[in-house]
Amino acid sequence: MSHHDRERRGCPRALIAGFAALLAGPCLLWPLVRGMCDTTNYENRTLAAFPTAATGVRAWPASFEEWLGDHAPFRNQFLTLKSGADRLVGTLDSTNVLLGKEGWMFLKDVSDSNSLSDYQGLTAYSAEETAAMAQALTALNDVLAAKGSRLLVLFAPAKEGVYSRYMPDNVPVVSRPTRVGALAGALGETGVPVLFPLEELEDAALERQVYYKYDTHWNEAGAWLAAQLTLEALDRPFAAAWPEMAADPEKAPLTDLANMCGSWAWCTDDVYWALDAVPAQCTLWEAGGEIARYAGEGEGSLLLARDSFGEALAPWLAQGFADTTVLHGNQMQVETLLEWQPEVPDVVVLEVAERFSDNLLGRLETMRQWAERAG
Template identity: 30%
Template sequence: MAALANVLQLLVVIFFLAAPCGLSLLGVPGGRLAVENRPLAPVPPLAEAVLAPTRFGPDMAAHFRDAAPFRDHLIRANNRLRLALFGESPVPGVIVGRDGWLYYNLEHALDDYLNVMPLSEGDMAEMVRVQAARRDWLAARGIAYLIVFAPNKERVYPEHLPPGLRPLRPESRLSQIVPRLRAAGIDVLDLREAVIAGKAAGRAYMLTDTHWNGYGGLLGASALVAALARRFPAMEPLDPATYDLVVTDRPGGDLAEMLLLPDRWREPDVSARPRGASLTRPAAPGDYADPADHPERERVAYETDRKDWPRAVFFHDSFARAMQAHAAQRFSRSVFLWTHAFSPEIIEKERPDVVVLEVVERYLFALLVGNRAAPAAP
C-alpha cells in the first residue's frame, strides 16, 4: 500500500509538471500575459556547469520557473482568487485600498505615511551640507537652485487606504527636512499643499499606479512656475483653469502590473490638455552623455520662442514625467535628466539660469547623492 501511494504521488507530480508543456505542444497558448518589471532568468551557459557547478543548478531552476508555460496564467488565477475571496493583495508590494485604489508598499512608501522612520540628526545635517554646497557652487555662477518635493500617493489620498492605517507620529520625514533646508537658505518647494488643494477639481493620482497623473503633474508644474516667477518675473503663470481634464480608459498602471492584472484592473487615466496651442517644441539634447543610461529614461529637451524666460536643467525621478511637458511651457529651454546625481559638466554645457532637483517623498535620501564629477572652483 505504501509503495502504491508513493507511485501515485510521483504520477501526480509528473502530471503537474508535464501538463503545461503538453498543453503548449497541443497549441494551447500559454505565453506571457504581462511584462514584469525585472528581466527574466536566462538559460545559463553549459560552461557554467563545469566552471561554477554550485551556481548552475539554481540558475537553471530560476530559468525554468520563469519560462514555464502558463506561469503567468496560474499567477493571475491565484491573484484573482485571493482578491475575490479575501480582498487582500497577493503581492507584498501592493496594498489593496478602498474604492478601487491600489497603493505602493515598497521603498518604505507606507512607512513614510505611518511616520515610523524619522530622519536622524546626522542624516539631516549631511543632507543640508550636500545641498548647501551645490547651491553655493551654482550661485557662484549666477544660477538659481530649487529643490521640489513631490508627495507620495498616500499623503494626498489617505482616505482610500484600508481602514486602520493612520500615521503613528505627527511629523513625517518630509516635514522634518523641509524647515532644515530652508533655515540653511536653500529654496524648497513642498508640493503637498498645492496638490492636496488641487484635488478638489479633479483626481490627481492614478488609481492603479504609484504616480500622479497628468493633472497632478500640471498642479506640480503650476506651483513650480509660481515659485520661480518670484525670481524670474517675466515668467507667466501656468493656470490649471486653462486646461481641460480628459479621462481615458487604459490598461492599469504599475501596481496593476505587479498583480499581473493590468487588463482586468484598468485605469481611468486623467490627463490635462491646454485649450490653446502648445508653446514648446522638441529640442536637441546637449553634447554630453545621458546620465540615466537607460532606454526608458532618456533625457528630454524642449524649447520655446520666449527668450526672456529662463533656461532650466531638471534632475529628477519618475514623478517628473507627468510634469515636464507642462513645466516646459514656461522656459526658453528646459532639459530633463532622469537622475538625482548632480553633474557640473552638464551644467557648464547647458548654462541654465536655474537648476531644479525634483525628489518624490519616498526618495528623500536622494538629497545625499553627490556629484558625478567634483565641482571646479568658480
C-alpha cells in the first residue's frame, strides 16, 4: 500500500476520532471540573427531568433529548459563549426573546402567552368570550357588593406596549386597541372599575424607567404608579407626586428575558431604581411569596389576587390599607382562599398581566365561589 493510500484511509479515521473526542470530551471532563463551573438555573422554569419507564417508548427519545439539552455538560458556559457571539454581530438568536433598539429585550410569542401578536394587534377576544368574562365579573361583583366589598380589576400592561419606542421597526402594529385594551373597555361598561394603565405608564416612561430593560416586568417605579392609580380608582388616598428615585447598587434588577436567551452574563447595565417612599410592612411570606400579608398605614382590609406583576405591586398598594392578604394565582383555589381570607375584605383587587388575560375567566369564577362561602 502506497503512502498516499495510507493517508487517504487515515483521514476519515482521524475525522471520526476527532468527532468522538468532541462528543465524549466534555462528558469525561465534566465530573472533574463541575464544582468550579457555574451550574445555576437562570431560567424561570423547571429543567427537564430524566425520562423514566412511565414516559413510554414513543415519548422517550424526545424526553431524553429535552433532558440532555437542559443538563448537558458546560451548558451555561456554551450558552454564554453563544450569546456573546450574537452580541458581537448585533443579533439575538432566540425563540423566546426579541432584541429591540438600544439593547432592550422583549418577549416573543411563547407557550403561555402571545405577547408579540398582542402588541401587533393580531389577536382579539370574540364577542362571546368578552360577554362571558363580563358576565363572570358582574356575578363576582354582585356577591361582593352584597357583603359590603368593592371589586377592581387591574390589567398590568405588557412591556412591549409601554416601551414600543424600543420595538424593532420590522415588527409593525397592525391594529389598536390591543385585545386587552378592548377587553378592559368592554368590562368597564359593567360598572366595575377596570384599569389598564398603558397610557399612564407610557407617559411616565418618557421621564423615568418603569420596566426592567432585560425583564418582562415593571420595576418599583412602574409598580408604584400602578398602585397609586388603583388607590385613586378606589377613592382612597394616593400620592399624586412622584417620589425621588435613586439607583441602589446593592440590589440587582430582574433579568428573566436575559436568562431565557443565555445572556445573563452580558446584560449587566440595567439599574435597580429605589423609591424614596414607604411601602407596607410584610408580616407573612409563605410558599415562596405566593402567600403573603402586609400591614399598611391606611384603613380597612384588602385581598390582592395576583400573578407575577403583583409581587412588586403588593407593598405599595397594601400601604393604603391596614391589613392586606396577597395570593398568587398558583394559590387561587377556593379552599385556599377560604383558609387565608375567611372573611370578605373591604376591597378585592384582581391583578392580571396583559399576557395572562386568558386566565381571567377562571379566576373570576374561582373568586365568586369563594365569595359566596366567605363570611
